[in-house]
C-alpha cells in the first residue's frame with residue numbers, strides 16, 4: 001500500500017522534495033506518470049478547482065488510482081487550491097489523497113478559524129487525508145503574467161507560520177518565501193529566474209517542523225531549488241512550465257501534420273515535450289544536497 005505520509009517522511013530523511021505537477025488532461029497525466037516511472041521516484045498529481053471542473057472530480061481520481069494500482073507505483077492525487085469547505089468535502093469523499101485548503105486571501109483570523117474547522121471536518125471524512133494550509137501572498141493563476149506582482153509585503157514570517165500550524169492543525173504548510181504563481185514572459189524565455197528567500201524557509205522549518213510546500217515553482221533558479229530543499233521544502237509545485245510546453249508542442253505538432261485529424265498521431269509529441277520538463281524537474285528535486293553545502 002502506497003502511503004503519501006511515508007513518501008513525505010522518506011523525502012525529509014533523504015533531503016529531497018516530491019515533485020507536484022498539475023494536470024488538465026490525459027496528455028499531461030501520461031507525461032507526469034511516465035516520467036516518474038522512468039526515474040523511479042514518487043510523484044504528486046495536482047488538480048486545481050478549474051482543472052477538476054474540466055476533467056471531472058471522480059474521473060481524475062479513477063485515472064490516478066488506476067495507475068497506482070496497475071503499476072504498484074507511488075503516485076498520489078492532490079486537490080490544489082481549494083477555496084471552500086464544500087469543494088474540499090467533495091474531493092475528500094471522492095478519494096483525493098491531500099487537499100490544499102487555501103483561504104490565504106481572507107483576513108488572518110478568518111483563515112485560521114475556517115482552516116481549523118475544515119481540518120476537523122475533512123479528517124472526519126478520511127482520517128488519513130493530508131491537509132495543507134496557506135498563509136501569505138504568492139499571487140494567483142499559473143499562467144503568463146504581464147509583470148511581477150509586488151508580493152514582498154505578503155512574505156510569511158516564522159512566528160506566523162508556527163502560530164498557524166498550531167492553531168489549525170494542518171499537516172503541511174505552504175509559505176510565501178519569494179515564490180509566485182505563473183511566470184512573466186522574460187521567465188518563459190529563460191532570461192529572468194525567480195529567487196527564493198532560503199533563510200526564511202529554514203526559519204519557518206525550525207519554527208513549525210511540518211512538511212513545507214513550495215508553490216509556483218515554474219521559472220525558479222535551479223540552485224535556489226536545491227537550497228530550498230536542503231532548508232526544508234518537501235513538495236514543489238510546477239504547473240506553468242508544463243502548460244507552456246503543452247501549448248508549444250501542440251502547435252508544432254499541428255503545424256508539422258497539417259492534414260492530420262487522428263488525436264493519437266497528433267498528441268504523442270506533446271506527451272514527450274511535457275515529459276521532458278517533468279523529468280528535468282524530478283531529477284533536480286530528487287538529487288539530495290550533502291549537508292553543509294546547503295547555504
Ligand SMILES: [Zn+2]
Nearest residue numbers: 081215216237
Ligand atoms: Zn499553488
